[in-house]
Amino acid sequence: MDEKLKTWIEVCALAHQYVSSLDNDRLEEWPTFFTPDCHYEIIPKENHDAGLRAPVIYCINQKMLRDRVVSLRHANIYEKHTYRHAISGLVLNDEKDGEITSTCSYIVALTNLAGESSVYQTGVYHDTVVRREGVLKYSKKVAVYDTLRVQTLLATPI
Amino acid sequence: MDEKLKTWIEVCALAHQYVSSLDNDRLEEWPTFFTPDCHYEIIPKENHDAGLRAPVIYCINQKMLRDRVVSLRHANIYEKHTYRHAISGLVLNDEKDGEITSTCSYIVALTNLAGESSVYQTGVYHDTVVRREGVLKYSKKVAVYDTLRVQTLLATPI
């Protein structure tokens, strides 16, 4: 099998693992998909396209991701909800010096406490993936969202 | 290619075949994705998490799945609708004695008779997959749904 296709499958498998942790309330697992010096942010499309940096979440290492999870578990008060991610359009854009850049569309359906499901947010991940001891990790993940509503976004990672 | 990654691809392919049969009204094909002694159920997240067994659909072998299809084709009266599944977050959890356990998020969009499409149901499959004569089959599939609305759920499998 072609090497690029094999890498594509591996990046797909990583993306599936990533959304599985978010969709099934295994938030403690979430930081483990990143490198120690990772960059993670969630930013509106409008700002991203205009080159204006105004992310609603901004973490510059894995420790900040862990802190965020602790905060979500213990401190924050927010309406309980369930996410389900649908990811598609995963493509590899470049591979250089062991860094794979990749993008992937996402649709997040949310079910609220009342049991109503709807499209909560759509967007695209801009990812950089590296191999660490044989395992793929995100060294960078930027979730650029199309949707304007971002209220509960402030609570749970995308 | 790593053996686990190869199995992951095969389980993905099975999941795609499964939802294809449901989305394209090939219901007669649906029981063939299961073993003769399979277990299939649809259960609300609330009950599943609390360990309370109160599935809305409960089948304990392939024959019951076939009966269900016959019933849907000939007896039941329900509003005609179309499902489209989006599956993501497919991960393998364990493989032991030839049994692979796996989970997978789903979003089902429904288009009703009036032609309106919306998110009908979201949830997660808890699957056990086995190999029978070289072909992967579900020996167990539990669809745990997040959404409260389950009316038409009583009609068509998820």
Added chain:
Amino acid sequence: MDEKLKTWIEVCALAHQYVSSLDNDRLEEWPTFFTPDCHYEIIPKENHDAGLRAPVIYCINQKMLRDRVVSLRHANIYEKHTYRHAISGLVLNDEKDGEITSTCSYIVALTNLAGESSVYQTGVYHDTVVRREGVLKYSKKVAVYDTLRVQTLLATPI
């Protein structure tokens, strides 16, 4: 790895590339996924099932696809929006004389200018895929949609 499974992966990768171009406003890339003598149409499920040909978009070669993109970029006036495709249920139906037929469910979520996201359209692709100089291309793609609302459909390809 089994040859059919390998082909399935390649057709999956093609489908991901295809929706990536549509979801990320790289419309100029869109015609390149097709053969020069391709057939592309979008047709309501009702007409498709009844064998009545009344597609809302109908292109019989790659040049018509290119013209369509030029028209979208320069001439058409339509509300700006973002699509996000979720594709699932991708199965290969047949392979004969180098032609692979395949179907795949899609859910398109649309975010409008006001930043509201919802399920815009669901349906199924009926594809014929061929290999040209080692690269998979669509020689035929028919998007059969379930949803009745098709207004903005007239603007952007699915």
